[in-house]
Structure formats: structure tokens, C-alpha cells
Amino acid sequence: xxxxxxxxxxxxxxxxxxxxxxxxxxxxxxxxxxxxxxxxxxxxxxxxxxxxxxxxxxxxxxxxxxxxxxxxxxxxxxxxxxxxxx
Numbered sequence: 001x002x003x004x005x006x007x008x009x010x011x012x013x014x015x016x017x018x019x020x021x022x023x024x025x026x027x028x029x030x031x032x033x034x035x036x037x038x039x040x041x042x043x044x045x046x047x048x049x050x051x052x053x054x055x056x057x058x059x060x061x062x063x064x065x066x067x068x069x070x071x072x073x074x075x076x077x078x079x080x081x082x083x084x085x086x
Contacts, residue, residue: 002065006041007041007042009031009033009036010036010037010038010039010040011036011037011039011040011041012031012032012035012036012037013035016035017031017035
């Protein structure tokens with residue numbers, strides 16, 4: 001969803017638009033085109049899971065993000081430290 005959003009809105013630095021979470025509320029969008037960076041997203045794609053060569057090739061030409069399947073209980077009950085679970 002972030003890449004879809006960035007296709008229509010320029011990115012902002014976290015120092016300008018900090019991440020907030022924790023109380024269960026969804027804050028009102030505070031996007032300000034006047035503080036946007038020159039970062040633009042025109043397309044995005046996927047690499048094969050656990051394929052280090054594809055990840056390296058993608059990283060050589062563009063930013064790389066990683067997603068995780070966070071709907072599992074181990075993530076929902078996480079509180080701190082290094083997550084070590086299969």
C-alpha cells in the first residue's frame with residue numbers, strides 16, 4: 001500500500017512526518033506537499049522469497065523493502081528483544 005500511495009504523493013522525511021503508533025487510534029493525514037522530498041515512485045515489483053541474488057540485483061538499481069507475514073501470533077504478542085521463532 002505504501003508504494004501505491006507514493007505513486008500519487010511524494011515521500012516525506014520521517015523527521016518531517018514522524019511515525020506514530022501504539023494507542024490504537026489512526027491519526028489524521030498530515031501530508032504537506034510543501035515538505036515533500038524529490039523521491040518518486042513510478043513502479044514497484046517483487047523478488048522471489050529467499051533469493052539473495054535477486055535481492056542484490058534489485059538493490060543495485062532501486063531501494064529495497066522487505067515485508068513479513070505479521071498476522072501470526074508470535075508478532076501480535078511481541079513486546080521487545082530479538083524475535084526468535086519459526
